[in-house]
Amino acid sequence: MRRALPDLLWTLLLAAVVALAPTVLKALFAQASVSYLSLAANAISLAILALSWDLLARTGQLSLAHAAFYGAGAYTAAILAKLGGLPLAFDLPLAGVVGAVLALGLGSVTLRLKGIYFAIATLAFTEVLKAVVQELPTGLAGGAAGLNVPPLFRPHFVPGAMQRWEIAYQRNEAYFYVYGGLLVLTILVSVLAQRTRLKAAFTAVRTNEEVAAVMGVRPARVKLLAFVLSSALVGMLGALEAMRLGSVIPDGTFAVSTTVFALVTPIFGGLYTTLGPILGAGVLSAVEETLRRTFAEGYLIGYGIVLVASILFMPRGLVGLANRLARRRRGTPPAADGEEAG
Amino acid sequence: MLRVDGLEKRFGGLAAVSELSFQVEEGEIFAIIGPNGAGKTTTLNMISGLLTPTAGRIELAGRDITTAGSAERCHAGLGRAFQVVQPFPEMTVEENVMVGALYGKPGTTYAAARRRAEDALERSGLDALRTVPAVELTLLQEKRLEIARALATDPRVLLLDEVMAGLRPAEARLAVELVRGVRERGVTVVFIEHVMPVVRDLADRVLVMNYGRPLASGSYQQVTADPRVVDAYLGRDDDEEEDEA
Amino acid sequence: MDLTLLAQGLVSGVLAAGLYALVSVGLALAIGVIGIINFAHGEFFMIGAFLAYQLSVSLGLDPLISLIFVAPALFIIGAVIYQSTIRYVLEAPELNQMLLTFGLSIVLQNLALVIWGGDPRSISNVPYRSVGYQVGGISIGLVPLGSFVISLALVLALYWVLARTRLGRAMRAVAQNRVGASLVGLEVNRIYLVAFALSALLAGIGGVMIAVIQSPTPTVGFAFTLKAFAIVVLAGLGNIRGILWASLTVAVSESLVATLVPNGDALRNAVFFAIIFLVLVVRARRTA
Numbered sequence: 076m077r078r079a080l081p082d083l084l085w086t087l088l089l090a091a092v093v094a095l096a097p098t099v100l101k102a103l104f105a106q107a108s109v110s111y112l113s114l115a116a117n118a119i120s121l122a123i124l125a126l127s128w129d130l131l132a133r134t135g136q137l138s139l140a141h142a143a144f145y146g147a148g149a150y151t152a153a154i155l156a157k158l159g160g161l162p163l164a165f166d167l168p169l170a171g172v173v174g175a176v177l178a179l180g181l182g183s184v185t186l187r188l189k190g191i192y193f194a195i196a197t198l199a200f201t202e203v204l205k206a207v208v209q210e211l212p213t214g215l216a217g218g219a220a221g222l223n224v225p226p227l228f229r230p231h232f233v234p235g236a237m238q239r240w241e242i243a244y245q246r247n248e249a250y251f252y253v254y255g256g257l258l259v260l261t262i263l264v265s266v267l268a269q270r271t272r273l274k275a276a277f278t279a280v281r282t283n284e285e286v287a288a289v290m291g292v293r294p295a296r297v298k299l300l301a302f303v304l305s306s307a308l309v310g311m312l313g314a315l316e317a318m319r320l321g322s323v324i325p326d327g328t329f330a331v332s333t334t335v336f337a338l339v340t341p342i343f344g345g346l347y348t349t350l351g352p353i354l355g356a357g358v359l360s361a362v363e364e365t366l367r368r369t370f371a372e373g374y375l376i377g378y379g380i381v382l383v384a385s386i387l388f389m390p391r392g393l394v395g396l397a398n399r400l401a402r403r404r405r406g407t408p409p410a411a412d413g414e415e416a417g
Numbered sequence: 418m419l420r421v422d423g424l425e426k427r428f429g430g431l432a433a434v435s436e437l438s439f440q441v442e443e444g445e446i447f448a449i450i451g452p453n454g455a456g457k458t459t460t461l462n463m464i465s466g467l468l469t470p471t472a473g474r475i476e477l478a479g480r481d482i483t484t485a486g487s488a489e490r491c492h493a494g495l496g497r498a499f500q501v502v503q504p505f506p507e508m509t510v511e512e513n514v515m516v517g518a519l520y521g522k523p524g525t526t527y528a529a530a531r532r533r534a535e536d537a538l539e540r541s542g543l544d545a546l547r548t549v550p551a552v553e554l555t556l557l558q559e560k561r562l563e564i565a566r567a568l569a570t571d572p573r574v575l576l577l578d579e580v581m582a583g584l585r586p587a588e589a590r591l592a593v594e595l596v597r598g599v600r601e602r603g604v605t606v607v608f609i610e611h612v613m614p615v616v617r618d619l620a621d622r623v624l625v626m627n628y629g630r631p632l633a634s635g636s637y638q639q640v641t642a643d644p645r646v647v648d649a650y651l652g653r654d655d656d657e658e659e660d661e662a
Numbered sequence: 663m664d665l666t667l668l669a670q671g672l673v674s675g676v677l678a679a680g681l682y683a684l685v686s687v688g689l690a691l692a693i694g695v696i697g698i699i700n701f702a703h704g705e706f707f708m709i710g711a712f713l714a715y716q717l718s719v720s721l722g723l724d725p726l727i728s729l730i731f732v733a734p735a736l737f738i739i740g741a742v743i744y745q746s747t748i749r750y751v752l753e754a755p756e757l758n759q760m761l762l763t764f765g766l767s768i769v770l771q772n773l774a775l776v777i778w779g780g781d782p783r784s785i786s787n788v789p790y791r792s793v794g795y796q797v798g799g800i801s802i803g804l805v806p807l808g809s810f811v812i813s814l815a816l817v818l819a820l821y822w823v824l825a826r827t828r829l830g831r832a833m834r835a836v837a838q839n840r841v842g843a844s845l846v847g848l849e850v851n852r853i854y855l856v857a858f859a860l861s862a863l864l865a866g867i868g869g870v871m872i873a874v875i876q877s878p879t880p881t882v883g884f885a886f887t888l889k890a891f892a893i894v895v896l897a898g899l900g901n902i903r904g905i906l907w908a909s910l911t912v913a914v915s916e917s918l919v920a921t922l923v924p925n926g927d928a929l930r931n932a933v934f935f936a937i938i939f940l941v942l943v944v945r946a947r948r949t950a
Contacts, residue, residue, distance in 0.1 A: 137757065187946035190756065191699065195895040196942045198888060199935035206932030219928070272527065275508075275516045282505045288487035289465060289497050291520035291570050331888070335764055342761045373776040375768055382765030386758050387750055 079270035082349065086262050093255035097248040106240045112247035116319070118360035119254040123312045124333070125340035125352030126261045130268060131305040132338075133347050134298045135281035137190070140181060140197035141309055142333035143204045144174040148310030149317035149328045150208055153222045154215060163227050163318065167253075167311050174310020175303045182302035186295055198331075205329035221324030224317045227253065250319050257315060261308050265349040268304075277301065278347075309337075343385050345394025354393045418443040418605045419464070419574050424473035426459055426629075433459045434629040437473070441574070441622075446596070446606045448616045448637075451626035452650055457609045458500070460626070461578050464607070465497045466490045478573060492523055496572030496604075498563035500579045504551035510562055511547040514538055514569045521570025534569050540598060541565035542591075557588045564595060568604075575599060577608035581615050593618055613641075625649070666799040667921055675917030676910065677806040680813030681868055683909035685886055686893040687817050688864035690902050693894060695837045695857040698748055699756050701763040704887030705770040706862040710736055710869025711878040712774055718785045725785060725874050732870050733863055740862025744855050752854070767884060774880035782877035791874065809871040816864060817906060824902065833857055837900065892938040912937055 096115070100108040124141070131138050148170035155166050185196050209219050216222065230245035268277060276297045279287035284294045317323050344355020362381055366374040389396045424437040434456040441447040449457050462468040464475055466487040475483045482490050496517075505513050514537050518530035525533075538544050541561040546554070554562060560580050567575055577596070581589050589612065596619055600606055610616050616623060616637060623640045625632040627649040633640045640646050689703045710732050717728040747766065751759050793804040824830035835843040836853050844850045868886075872878055893912060897904030912934050919933045920926040 132757075184943050185946075188942060191891075191899070192895055192942055192946070195892050196939055199892060199939035199942070202935035203932050203939060206929055209928065272519045272530075275512065275519055278507060278512075279505055279516045282507060283503055285467065285487070286499070286503045286505075287516070289467075289491060290517040290566060291488050291491035291522065292516065293486075293488045331884070338757070339761055339764055342757050346757065373772055375772040376776070379765045379768030379770075379772065382768065383747060383762055386754075386762045386765070387747065390751075390754055390758055 079266055082266040082270060086259060086266060090259045097251055101244060109240055109243045109247055112251045114364060116251050116254045118356055119258045120312060120316060121336060121340055121360055122353050122356035123258055123261045124309060124337045125356050126265050127305045127308040128337040129341040129346060129352045130265055131301050133268065133277040133281060134301040136298060136302065137194050138197045139194045139334050140201045141337040142329050142331060143201035144177060144306040144309045145313035145333050146329040147177050148174050148313030149323045150216060152314035152317045153224045153323045156225050157222060163225065167314050170314035171307040171311040174306040178302040178306035179299060182299045186298060201329060205325050209325040219325060221322055223322050226321060227318040253315060257311055262349060264304055264308065269349055339382060343392055345392030348394050351392050351394040358393065418478055419607065420476040422474040424463060425471050426463060426468060427471045432629055437631055439624050439631065439634065441605055441607055443605055444600065444603060445621045446600055446619050448620035448623045449609050449626060450616055450623060455626040456629035457626055458578060461576055461609055465495060465576055491521055491570050494573035495576065496567035496570050497576040498567045498578065498580055500582060502559040502563050504559060504562050506552040509548050509550055510543055513551050513562055514565050517566040517569035533571060537565040537568040540568060541595060556583055560592065568599065572604060574605045574607060577606065579609050579611060581610060581612045589615060670800045671918040671921030672914060673800050673802060674921065675914030677810040678917060679909040679913035680810035681871060682889065682893060682913050683817050683906050684813035684868045685865050686890040686909060687820055687902060687905045688861035689890040690894045690905055691857050692861040694900050694902060695833045696854045697752060699759045699763065701760055701887055702766040702770060703865055703890060704883030705767050706736055706740060706865035707869040707886050708774060708878065708880060708883030709739065709770065710866030711873040711882065712778055714870040714873045715783045715785055718787060722787060725788065725870050729867060729870055732866055736866030737859045737863045740859035741855055744858040748858060749851065749854065771880050771883065778880065780879060782879050784877035785873055788874055805874055809875065812871065816867065821903065829856065889934065892935065896938055896941055
C-alpha cells in the first residue's frame with residue numbers, strides 16, 4: 076500500500092483537476108465550454124474503456140467481449156429505468172454488478188482458453204449476448220429497435236438568471252462530474268493492481284500460468300478477479316453512456332467498435348500501465364477530433380494511418396517511447412527485448 | 418517427509434511409471450537416477466502436480482497431495498526448480514523471487530515476503546543482481562534464480578529437475594554448494610540428475626529407475642555396485658534378454 | 663417437420679459454406695504460414711467486391727469476367743501491403759499485429775467510403791442473378807451454386823498447391839519451423855510475401871462473388887473478418903484442412919435456423935457464434 080502512495084497522490088490531483096475543470100472552462104470559454112465538456116466526457120469515456128480493458132489484459136486474457144459488458148451495463152440501466160421504482164443513481168452500481176456477474180460466468184467457462192482461442196470465444200459471447208438481448212420480449216428490452224433511456228440529469232432553466240446555453244452547460248457539467256468520478260475510481264483500481272502484490276500475480280499469470288501455480292499463485296482466482304473488476308467498471312460506463320446518449324439499441328450498444336477502441340487505445344498508449352491507457356485516450360481523442368475538424372470527410376483514413384504508423388514506430392506505445400527517450404538521455408543502454416509488450 | 422506409494426502413470430497403453438514406491442526422510446538429499454526414458458521427470462511432474470497419476474498416492478508430511486493442484490502443493494510445502502529454466506522475463510530478479518515469496522504461503526504479509534525474498538536472494542548468491550531483468554541472466558544465474566524462487570516459497574521439500582544440465586564443472590560445483598546450503602537450512606531435497614559426480618557428492622540416498630519402475634535403492638556406492646544398475650545403463654544384448662524371458 | 667424445408671436449409675447452407683471456406687482459408691494461410699493476426703483480411707474481400715462493382719459500372723464487365731482483373735489486382739495489393747507494413751510486425755506481440763491490421767482496416771474501409779459512399783452498391787448487369795433450378799422441391803440459385811463451385815475449386819486447388827507443389831511445401835515448412843526453413847535455404851520473406859498476397863487474392867475473389875449475391879457496403883469486410891477468424895479458430899490453428907468442415911458446420915447451422923425457426927434469419931449471427939463458443943469451450947474441457 077505504501078508503494079501506491081505517489082500514484083494515489085497523482086490520482087487525487089487528477090480528481091481535483093476534474094472537479095475544477097468545468098468552472099475554469101466556463102470562465103475561459105463561455106458558450107464554447109459546452110462542447111469542450113462534451114469532448115472531455117468522450118475522452119474520459121475512452122480512458123475508462125481503455126483502463127478497464129488493460130486491467131484484464133494484464134492477466135494475459137485478451138478479451139474481445141468488452142462491448143458485451145458495456146452493453147450489459149447499458150441495458151441494465153435502460154431496463155431498470157423502464158421498470159421504474161429505483162432512482163437512476165442506483166442504476167450505475169447495479170450495472171456494475173451485472174457486469175461482474177456476467178464476467179464471473181464467462182470467465183469461469185473460458186479459463187482454459189488461451190490467446191486467440193480466448194479472444195474468439197469472447198467475441199462469440201458478445202454476438203450471442205447481442206442476439207439474446209434482441210430477442211428478449213419487446214416490452215422489456217425493446218427488441219431490435221432498442222429502448223429510450225431517461226437522462227440522468229434534467230437541468231432547469233431559470234429565465235432571466237441564465238442564458239440559454241447554460242442549460243446545456245449544466246447538463247454537460249453534471250455528466251462530466253459523474254464521468255470524472257468513474258474515471259477516478261477506475262484509475263484507483265488500476266493503480267492498486269499495479270502497486271500491490273496483485274501486480275506480481277497478474278504478471279506471473281500472464282507470463283506463464285503453470286510456473287505461477289508452482290509458486291503458489293492460483294491462476295483461476297487471479298484471472299477471474301481481473302475479469303470481474305474490468306467488467307464491473309466497463310458495465311458502469313455502459314450505463315452512464317446509455318443515460319447520456321438517451322437510448323440503447325442492440326446493434327449500436329453491443330457494437331464491435333467499442334471493443335476495438337478498448338483494445339487499440341491501451342496498445343497505443345502503453346500496455347500494462349495506468350498512464351498508458353489514459354495518455355492513449357487523450358491523444359487519440361485529440362487526434363480524432365483534430366482530423367475531423369480539418370478534413371470532414373474521410374478523416375478516419377488519417378486516423379487509421381496514425382494507428383498504423385504508431386505501431387511501426389512506437390511498438391511499446393507512448394509510454395514505451397517515453398521510457399526509451401528517458402533512457403537515452405540518461406545514457407543507460409536500452410532494455411532487453413523481454414520487456415513489457417506494446 | 419515425502420512418501421510415494423504405488424505410483425503409476427499411463428499414457429494410453431504405455432506405462433511411463435508403474436509400481437513406484439519410496440520414502441524420503443526429512444532433511445535428506447535424495448537422488449533419482451536412471452537411463453533416459455526411465456520415467457524420472459514424469460515422476461517429478463506427478464509429485465509437483467503438473468501431471469496427475471493414474472494410480473498411487475503421494476504424501477507430503479503426512480498430507481495426501483495426490484490430486485492437489487500445483488498452487489495447493491506449493492502451499493503445503495513443495496517447491497520446484499525446473500529443468501528448462503523459466504524465469505518471468507518481464508520482471509527483474511527481485512520481482513521474480515517476490516512472486517514466490519508473496520504467494521508461496523497463504524497469509525504472508527508484504528513485509529514477511531520481503532524478508533523471505535531477501536533471504537532467498539542471499540542464499541542463492543543473487544543479491545548483487547536483484548535489479549537485473551531476468552532475461553539478461555547467464556545460465557548459471559538463471560538456475561540460481563530458479564532455486565531462489567523456489568526457496569522464497571518457504572518449502573519443506575525442494576524438487577530439483579536436472580539443474581546441473583548445461584553447467585561447466587566449476588559452475589556445477591557452485592550449484593552443489595548451493596544445494597548443500599539449502600539442506601542445512603532444513604529443507605529436504607529430491608533431485609533428478611544425470612551428472613554422476615554430482616549425485617555422488619550430494620546424495621544421501623539414491624533411487625535408480627528403469628522403464629518406469631524402481632530398480633535399486635541405497636547409497637551411491639551401493640547402487641553403482643549393483644550389477645542390475647550397471648546393466649540398465651550399459652544395456653544388454655537383446656538375445657540375452659529373450660533367453661531369460 | 664417439413665422435410666422439404668429441412669432439405670432446403672441444408673442445401674442453402676452447404677452452398678453458403680463455400681464462400682465462408684474461401685475467405686477463411688486465405689486467413690488461415692496468413693495466420694498459419696506467416697503468423698500474422700490479420701484483422702484487415704475482410705477488407706480484401708470488400709475491395710474485391712467494389713472492384714467488381716466498379717468494373718461493371720465503368721466498363722460494363724460481367725463480374726465473372728472481371729475476376730480476371732480483380733484477382734491479380736488483389737494479389738498486387740496484398741503484396742504491397744505486406745511489403746510496406748505487415749513484414750515489420752511479424753516478430754511483434756500479437757496485440758501489436760492486431761493494432762496494425764485494425765489500422766489498415768480503418769484506412770481501407772474509409773477509403774472505400776470516400777470513393778463509393780456508404781450506400782449498398784448493387785451490380786446491375788447480371789442477367790443470370792435470378793436464374794434458379796428446382797430439384798425435387800428445393801430451389802437452388804445459379805449464383806449461389808456457382809459461387810459454391812468456384813469457392814470449392816479454389817479451396818481444393820489451394821490444398822493441392824500446399825500438398826504437391828514446391829511452393830506449397832515451402833509454405834508448410836516455413837509454417838512449422840521458420841528458423842529451420844531459412845537454414846535450409848528457403849527465402850522466408852519471399853514465401854511470406856506470396857502467402858499473404860495469395861490470402862488477399864482468395865478473399866478478393868470471394869468479394870467478387872458476394873457482390874453478385876448481395877449489395878455490398880464498405881463495412882461488409884469486417885463482419886467477414888470476424889467470421890473468418892471464428893472459422894479458422896474452430897478448425898484449429900494450423901489446420902487448413904479442417905476449414906472445410908468448420909465452414910460447413912457453421913454455414914449449415916446458420917441456414918437451418920434461418921429456414922426452420924420463425925424469425926430465424928435475425929438469429930443467423932447468433933447461431934454462428936453460439937456454435938463457435940460451444941465448440942471452443944467444450945474442446946478446452948476435453949484437453950484438460
